[in-house]
Structure formats: C-alpha cells, structure tokens
Amino acid sequence: MTQNFGICLIEDDEIVGEALSDRFMLEGLRCDWFKDGSSAIAALRQQRYDAVVCDIQLPDIDGETVFATLKDMAVDLPPFIFTTAYGSIDRAVNLLKQGACDFLTKPLDVRVLLERLDKLFEHGQPAVGPGLGLGVSLSMRHIESLLPRLAARSGSILITGESGVGKEEVSRAIHRLADPESQQPFVAVNCGALTETLLEAELFGYVKGAYTGASRDKKGCFELAHGGTLFLDEIGEMSPGMQVKLLRVLQDKEIMRVGGDAPIHVDIRLICATHQDLKHLVEVGRFREDLYYRVHVVHVHVPPLRERRDDILWLARKFLAQNEATHHESCTLTSEAEWALLDYPWPGNVRELKHCLERACILHDTTQMTPQMLFGQAETQTDTAVAAAVLDNSGSLGDYLNQCERKYLENRLIANAWRIGETATSLGIGRKSLWEKMKKLEIEPPR
Known part of the structure; x- marks a missing residue:
C-alpha cells in the first residue's frame, strides 16, 4: 500500500481504534478515526474516503444504521467493511445484500483486514476532496x-x-x-x-x-x-x-x-x-x-439511465435537495412515487428526470410528491405495464401472475436499496418467504 489512500475508521473501542489507526498509518494510509456514528456520518458527507472500516456496535447508533442513513442521504459511499464481535450469518448476508463490501468478526485478524483493503485499492486511485457525485451504480x-x-x-x-x-x-x-x-x-x-x-x-x-x-x-x-x-x-x-x-x-x-x-x-x-x-x-x-x-x-x-436503475432514486433525491437549497422548499417522494420513477424507462435519461422533478415542484405546493404529480396522469407507469400485460393473452395465467409479482418485488427491493429485512417488513411477509419468492422468480440482487 504505497499510495496515500484514505480510511474512515468508525470504532468506539479505544484499544482497537488506536491499534488500527496506528497500523494504517504504518502502512502509508491516511486514517480519520471516529468513535460514534453521528460524527462519522457528518465526515462522510463532507469528505471523500477510499474505504470505511466500521464497527457494528456503536454508542449512539449501530453501524448498519450509519450505512443505511448515508445511502438515504444519497451520499456517494466508498466500500464499507463491517466488523463486530457479535457476528451472525444472517446479519452478514443482510449487510452484503445492502451493498457492504465485506464483514469481519472480532477479534480482528489485522493481516486479513489489510489484505481486503489492498484488494480494494489494487486498481484504484486515492480519493481527493469530495465525491464526484455522478451516481451510485x-x-x-x-x-x-x-x-x-x-x-x-x-x-x-x-x-x-x-x-x-x-x-x-x-x-x-x-x-x-x-x-x-x-x-x-x-x-x-x-x-x-x-x-x-x-x-x-x-x-x-x-x-x-x-x-x-x-x-x-x-x-x-x-x-x-x-x-x-x-x-x-x-x-x-x-x-x-x-x-x-x-x-x-x-x-x-x-x-x-x-x-x-x-x-x-x-x-x-x-x-x-x-x-x-x-x-x-x-x-x-x-x-x-x-x-x-x-x-x-x-x-x-455513459450508459442510459434505464440500464443503471440504482441511480434513479439517488439522482431524484439529489435534485430535490438542490431544489430545497435554491428555493427553500422541502419535498420528498412517496413510496408509490419512487416505484413510479423506477418503473419509467426514462428515454430522456437524467435530463428528463431532472425536468420531471422541477416541473412537479413548480406546479405542486406540497411536501410529498405522488406519481400523479410527477407524470401528470392518473395512472402510473406500473399500471400501464400491467394493463398491457392483461391485453397480452399469449401466455398462461401463471406466467402473467409471475411477471406481475416479479415486477412488484423488484420495485419494492430497489425502493428499499435491496435491504431484505425492510422490504419483507413493508410487504408484510417474513425474510425467509421473501428469499423463497426471489429464488422462485429468479430475482438476483446487484453485485
């Protein structure tokens, strides 16, 4: 590790934190050490790092909440490596499905951690200043x-x-x-x-x-x-x-x-x-x-927006935040509006998405945006797709139902950033049931 890569270390244990930060500096890495989740979130919103090493158990909020909060804020996140003394397979799998890079259990093998970081930095360049803000896909x-x-x-x-x-x-x-x-x-x-x-x-x-x-x-x-x-x-x-x-x-x-x-x-x-x-x-x-x-x-x-759907909600929140900063008008999207944005093909790409949100903010004095406000019509794009499928009687009833269920689950998963637990809760089913449906319908999380 000869280049000056930057590490954000989130660890409340004084002994572990001091040992890791000292070792990182010996390896030629820049390291900022934070002892709670809130200060780490503030730093990650302002400063760009090449990787985050985050403990799960923190004094104010847990590491999983830190990760989810930053994603909801549309922050351009570096790779996250989670560490914990309370490891479980389910939690590790859930974090990896959400987009975490790796999950290590304590007591930490520092050699293994350095190998993981070295692998991450192998083909990269050190981060300089704030993130470029092009997308999260x-x-x-x-x-x-x-x-x-x-x-x-x-x-x-x-x-x-x-x-x-x-x-x-x-x-x-x-x-x-x-x-x-x-x-x-x-x-x-x-x-x-x-x-x-x-x-x-x-x-x-x-x-x-x-x-x-x-x-x-x-x-x-x-x-x-x-x-x-x-x-x-x-x-x-x-x-x-x-x-x-x-x-x-x-x-x-x-x-x-x-x-x-x-x-x-x-x-x-x-x-x-x-x-x-x-x-x-x-x-x-x-x-x-x-x-x-x-x-x-x-x-x-640069691929079209329809081929990088992970960027749609991130960009939408970014544009709404810019509108709030300019016009001092706070506005969020309902869950139905998020699904509608995800389902729309966006032939005009990012420009069309930005203009869609600008138009909705101008025409509607509200704090919550609905699909009708975004697209100016009573039916969402999902409704249109389902209607088209109804008219197509070439397949069996089972095929049609599977198609609708797959589309519905994919939209829910994307709206929840592929967090299995939250998606299952919003659907009113168990995690195991959701996994079984995903396997049956061949729904694969993004890698």
Whole structure:
C-alpha cells in the first residue's frame, strides 16, 4: 500500500481504534478515526474516503444504521467493511445484500483486514476532496474510478452516450479533478446548435472587420479555454469543412482567427462528446477518419439511465435537495412515487428526470410528491405495464401472475436499496418467504 489512500475508521473501542489507526498509518494510509456514528456520518458527507472500516456496535447508533442513513442521504459511499464481535450469518448476508463490501468478526485478524483493503485499492486511485457525485451504480462508480487517471493526462477524451445521460457532467468532473483550485477555465460549445460559419467564429474568434458586424476583435473558445478544458458537445454534427479546421488545430496547437493572419498558440485539454456512433459515421463518409483517431484517444461510455436503475432514486433525491437549497422548499417522494420513477424507462435519461422533478415542484405546493404529480396522469407507469400485460393473452395465467409479482418485488427491493429485512417488513411477509419468492422468480440482487 504505497499510495496515500484514505480510511474512515468508525470504532468506539479505544484499544482497537488506536491499534488500527496506528497500523494504517504504518502502512502509508491516511486514517480519520471516529468513535460514534453521528460524527462519522457528518465526515462522510463532507469528505471523500477510499474505504470505511466500521464497527457494528456503536454508542449512539449501530453501524448498519450509519450505512443505511448515508445511502438515504444519497451520499456517494466508498466500500464499507463491517466488523463486530457479535457476528451472525444472517446479519452478514443482510449487510452484503445492502451493498457492504465485506464483514469481519472480532477479534480482528489485522493481516486479513489489510489484505481486503489492498484488494480494494489494487486498481484504484486515492480519493481527493469530495465525491464526484455522478451516481451510485456500479457503472458510474467504474467511470469515477477512471477519471483521476484521465485528469492527470492531457490527451483527447471522447465521451459517448444517449442525449441527457450526463456527458457534460462527466467532462466537468474531469476538469474539477485536473483543477481542484478552480483556477483554469472550462468552456463548453454545442457543435450541433450552430451553423458552420457561426461555429468557426465561435471556436476560433475573429478580428475587427472580418465580416459585417465585426466591430471589434473577439477571442474564440479555443483562446478562452487556454490552459484549461474545452468541451465540444455533439461533435458528430460538425460539418466536413469544420472537421478539417479542427484537425489542423489539434495537429499544430495553433488557431487562426477569422479574418486574421497571425497564428495563436493554444494549450487545452480537449473533451468531445456525441450521442452518435462516430465509427459508423466514418464508415459512411460523414466523419473524417484521421479526426476520429485524434479525438478517440480515450473513450468513456455513459450508459442510459434505464440500464443503471440504482441511480434513479439517488439522482431524484439529489435534485430535490438542490431544489430545497435554491428555493427553500422541502419535498420528498412517496413510496408509490419512487416505484413510479423506477418503473419509467426514462428515454430522456437524467435530463428528463431532472425536468420531471422541477416541473412537479413548480406546479405542486406540497411536501410529498405522488406519481400523479410527477407524470401528470392518473395512472402510473406500473399500471400501464400491467394493463398491457392483461391485453397480452399469449401466455398462461401463471406466467402473467409471475411477471406481475416479479415486477412488484423488484420495485419494492430497489425502493428499499435491496435491504431484505425492510422490504419483507413493508410487504408484510417474513425474510425467509421473501428469499423463497426471489429464488422462485429468479430475482438476483446487484453485485
């Protein structure tokens, strides 16, 4: 463990806590030691750590409650390793199902704990500052783990994904990591929103008298982004003529203002984004192959929201918290509203989710949001899906009932963050019965 990874240690036992914190520091790890759950929660909301080692039995609240509270707050959690002298198989399984990384019993074998941590840090980079806040799903956590390496290098980055998935948010996260003190510029341009002539003037600037209305010299986005990051969104919409000019700039690292004759040196980090398949555009002759290889040095694909459902409620709570901070209006989601959000396919992805919540907050003066307020209709998406299944008489009654039950249980499990005990209680059945139903319906918890 040669890198300066950060550990959040939550342990009320003075002897165990002091021994572990000393050992972590000897191993070259940063360690913040908290003796109760409340202070640890406050720290984890403000500071980013690479792992948490948490005792179950704490003086104020138990470790399981610490974990659940942070998840409910939509905090971007690092891997949790739980420790306890009161180990039980059921509790360990429950914690792992909730998303914990590991569960160790006391007396601790420090060697085993260090091996677990070493495994976690094997392919990662030390956390710096607050979390990036891109999501809690495995796919978004994987993207976050890549970004520090990308930020440390100045090569071109291509971000792909459907419209609204958050490509610009990823680019801004890279910029924040590269410039933690916010000293460098970040300039974003939508290439699909401007004609070729306007885009050239926007990117490269112009000199006075270059064309009618050019009454003064104007810097372009390349000059404005000098020393920082230039984000070119929808680069697939760029015309062939502009592609040639962009390629020349990337090769020479110089731009020429429209109407000017003096080259201007620029030093930028270029991040491009598109919802299109650039390789296919190259094959059909709509995108230059040489430019493709210039911008495709590193490729980051952001999956659509429907493929990372774990992010839906996390993002929804994040947007509602932002609305509360801006407008001082507190609002939460009913359990039915959460199920409706989870069941909706979100063709507009994160952008559509954000606008859906903004619209509901504007139109409804309430502290609790219902499905009807969110979607503006009397029936939820689950109702629509069930109605469609009723009309489909191609299968047997048993198949139809299994389909409905599976969908219902999956929504309940996701709404409860896959906490088996809480889900079983909300359903009015025992944990064993829920496990049996999950096995029968082939419902697998996320890994």
